[in-house]
Amino acid sequence: MSTIKARTDHPLVDTTEPNLLEQTFDYNLPPKIVFDGPIIEHIDGKPVEFDPVAAVQRDIFITDTTFRDGQQARPPYTVEQMVHLYDLLAKLGGPNGIIRQTEFFLYTKNDRETLDRCRELGHQFPECTGWIRAVKGDFRLVKEAGLKETGMLTSSSDYHIFNKLKFKSRKACMDSYCEVVDAAFEAGVRPRCHREDVTRADWDGFIMPFVDRLMRMSEQVPDELSVKIRICDTMGFGISYPGVELPRSIPKMIYKLNQECGVPSDRLEWHGHNDFHKTHINGASAWLYGCDALNGTLFGFGERCGNPPVEGAIIEYISLKGDLCGIRTEVISEMADYMRSIGLPIPDNYPLVGKHFNTTRAGIHAGGLRSDERIYNIFDTTKLLNRPPRVALTDKSGTDGVVHWINEFFGLKKDDRISKIKCHKVARWVMDQYEVHGRMTAISDEELETQVQELMPVYWKKHRS
Numbered sequence: 063m064s065t066i067k068a069r070t071d072h073p074l075v076d077t078t079e080p081n082l083l084e085q086t087f088d089y090n091l092p093p094k095i096v097f098d099g100p101i102i103e104h105i106d107g108k109p110v111e112f113d114p115v116a117a118v119q120r121d122i123f124i125t126d127t128t129f130r131d132g133q134q135a136r137p138p139y140t141v142e143q144m145v146h147l148y149d150l151l152a153k154l155g156g157p158n159g160i161i162r163q164t165e166f167f168l169y170t171k172n173d174r175e176t177l178d179r180c181r182e183l184g185h186q187f188p189e190c191t192g193w194i195r196a197v198k199g200d201f202r203l204v205k206e207a208g209l210k211e212t213g214m215l216t217s218s219s220d221y222h223i224f225n226k227l228k229f230k231s232r233k234a235c236m237d238s239y240c241e242v243v244d245a246a247f248e249a250g251v252r253p254r255c256h257r258e259d260v261t262r263a264d265w266d267g268f269i270m271p272f273v274d275r276l277m278r279m280s281e282q283v284p285d286e287l288s289v290k291i292r293i294c295d296t297m298g299f300g301i302s303y304p305g306v307e308l309p310r311s312i313p314k315m316i317y318k319l320n321q322e323c324g325v326p327s328d329r330l331e332w333h334g335h336n337d338f339h340k341t342h343i344n345g346a347s348a349w350l351y352g353c354d355a356l357n358g359t360l361f362g363f364g365e366r367c368g369n370p371p372v373e374g375a376i377i378e379y380i381s382l383k384g385d386l387c388g389i390r391t392e393v394i395s396e397m398a399d400y401m402r403s404i405g406l407p408i409p410d411n412y413p414l415v416g417k418h419f420n421t422t423r424a425g426i427h428a429g430g431l432r433s434d435e436r437i438y439n440i441f442d443t444t445k446l447l448n449r450p451p452r453v454a455l456t457d458k459s460g461t462d463g464v465v466h467w468i469n470e471f472f473g474l475k476k477d478d479r480i481s482k483i484k485c486h487k488v489a490r491w492v493m494d495q496y497e498v499h500g501r502m503t504a505i506s507d508e509e510l511e512t513q514v515q516e517l518m519p520v521y522w523k524k525h526r527s
Contacts, residue, residue, distance in 0.1 A: 082436075089436050089441055089442050090441070090442055090446075091381075091384070091385075091441060091446075092440075092441050092446075093440075094381055095378075097114040097115050100112060101113075101351075102304065103305070103313045103314065103317070105314055105317055105318075112313065112350065112351055114350050117350045117351070117352065118382045118383065123161070123162040123355055124155070124162065124355070124357075124372060124376065125162055125165075125331060125356070125358075126151055126164035126358065126359065126360075126372055127164070127333070127358070127359055127364070128359045129148075129164060130166065130167060130193045131333075131364040131369055132359040132360065132363050132364050133167075134364060134365045135364050135365055135368065139404075141172055141176045141179065144180070145180055145183070147397070148180040148183070148185075148188075149180075150393055150396060150400070151188055151372075152183070152185040152187060153390055153393045154372075154376065154390055154393040154394065155389065156386075156389045156390055157187075157388050158387055159186065159187035160187075160379060160388070160389055161187060161372065161376075162189065162355065163187075163188050163190075163191050163211075165193045165212075166180075166191070166192060166193065168192050168193070168200075168204065168207055169203070174207065189211070190209065191209060191212055192204045192209045192211070192213065193212065193213040193214075194212055194213070195215055196214050196216055196239055196242045197242065198242055198245040200214075201242075201245045201246055201248075201249045202249075204246075204249065204251050205250070205251065209251065210252060210286075211253075211290075212246070212251055212252075212253065212254065213254040213255075213256050213292065214242060214243075214253055214256065215256050216239045216242075216257055216258065216272075217257075217258040217259060218258055218260050218263040218269055218272070220263070221262055222258060222259050223268075232267070232268050236271070236272050236275065239255070239272070240276075243276065243279060244279070247279075247282075250287070251287075252286060252287050252289075252290065253287075253289050253290070254289075254292055254331070255276065255289055255290070255292065256292045256294050256333070257269065257293055257294050258294045258296050259297065260294055260296075260315070261295045261299035261310050261315075262296075262299060262309060263309050264309070265308045265315065265318065269309075270318060270322065273291060273319060273325060274323055276289045276291070277289070277323060277325065290331060291319060291325055291330055291331070292332075292333050292357065293315065293319070293331065293332050293353065294333045295332075295333065295344065296335060298334065298338045298340060298341065298367065300312050300334060300340065300344045302340070302344050312344060312348055312351060316330065316348060316352045316353050319352075320352045327352050327354045328355075330348075330355065331353065331354075331355035332345050332348035332349075332353045332356050332357060333357040334348075334357075334369060335364070335365065335366060335367060335368065335369060336367040337366060337367045341362065341368065341371075342370055342371065342378070344370075345358065345370040345375060346378050346382075349382070356370060357369070357370070358374075358375050359371070359372060360373065360397060361373065361397075361398070361401060361408060361412070361415065363406065373394045373397070373414055374413065376394065377414065391446040391447060392446065392447060394414060394415060394447055395448050395449055397415075398414075398415035414447065418452075420439055420440070420451045421451070421452040421454050435451055438451070439451040450470060452470060453467045454505075455467060455492055455505040455510065456496070456504050456505070457493070459492070461482050461485065461486070461489040464485050464492055465480065465481070465485045468480055468485050468514060468518075471507075471510070471511070472521065473525075474525070480521065484521070487517040487518070488510070488513050488517050492505055492510075
């Protein structure tokens with residue numbers, strides 16, 4: 063078996079004090095993302111340098127499509143549910159508008175009532191925008207609603223142009239779309255062109271010529287009406303890796319829109335799908351390569367496999383900025399509780415909000431939590447999410463798991479925490495369930511509470527009275 067010869071020696075740096083890398087892993091925040099150099103991508107045979115530090119300094123932000131794409135994956139929300147969720151989105155994003163916009167359908171009585179009631183709440187952010195078909199008549203709905211901006215579907219791949227929309231040519235398709243953009247300008251509404259299926263489109267032959275035309279049209283109207291471009295990775299084909307060719311390369315498509323077509327970063331928005339488990343990282347990569355807006359849905363619920371999860375984007379934003387920036391992260395848990403109450407299934411192991419996302423069943427992990435919860439908890443989930451780390455007891459939990467559960471149950475901290483020896487009766491009862499009775503399921507909190515009351519009566523009386 064061959065080995066690679068080491069070029070340098072790596073001497074041990076001995077120390078008696080731990081280096082916990084707290085400049086990155088500040089327990090009071092999600093871990094910071096720190097860049098130590100530029101990102102190099104080859105575009106048209108030439109190396110192009112992207113500066114992620116400069117990208118993070120831009121006014122990047124989140125937009126929401128829970129009430130549009132999010133409703134295409136579930137039964138429709140009621141008006142009351144949408145109003146409540148909109149209110150929570152405003153609280154989560156905070157006064158700085160980290161969640162900058164959300165979009166609504168405009169076609170039904172419920173759509174209009176929802177929009178009106180959301181605006182009556184008086185929140186500056188997220189701004190309410192519309193979503194319509196690429197049909198001139200639909201702008202009447204936008205104008206009647208008094209909206210300043212609306213999304214409009216401008217499908218971009220030949221799969222859609224020819225096979226779905228049945229246009230006879232790309233030019234006929236482009237002309238049709240531009241007529242609708244003109245209708246938006248005439249109505250005094252900013253059009254946000256949703257470039258559907260862009261990761262299967264012909265960039266040189268259609269995408270860039272169309273965007274060039276949109277930029278020329280935008281030069282003829284006030285800045286507040288200039289066209290925005292939503293980059294829609296409809297099938298989740300987008301790739302963030304350097305070196306990938308178009309139409310799947312996220313770095314290349316954003317570079318070409320920015321640098322070759324002249325679309326400013328604040329008029330670019332990424333809208334992805336999760337068919338290949340890439341939706342979150344693709345959205346974050348779009349930020350880094352020059353797209354200011356990341357569009358998502360609450361808990362990723364959307365068409366087919368879903369969209370970038372808004373709560374995941376929130377944590378990524380904090381990690382990139384190194385600051386809460388007015389975000390109220392505890393609202394994430396409040397949203398999840400509300401979603402469960404109206405029947406939205408959230409898997410138990412779903413990041414940040416699943417019932418067991420910060421629950422351990424391993425005894426060695428429970429021992430780590432007992433020593434220092436930072437060892438097995440991603441950040442201070444008690445402070446940021448109102449979710450303290452927990453232990454679910456099984457035959458793998460050991461005494462450490464029982465001790466951690468009991469101390470969390472009583473809410474004991476530091477010197478007040480109960481030691482192993484004083485919990486041994488409960489620990490023995492847990493092990494007997496598996497070793498003596500052959501149990502195969504986890505011990506419920508209710509069962510443990512009963513045993514603590516029976517086997518530790520002194521502590522029960524002291525701490526539960």
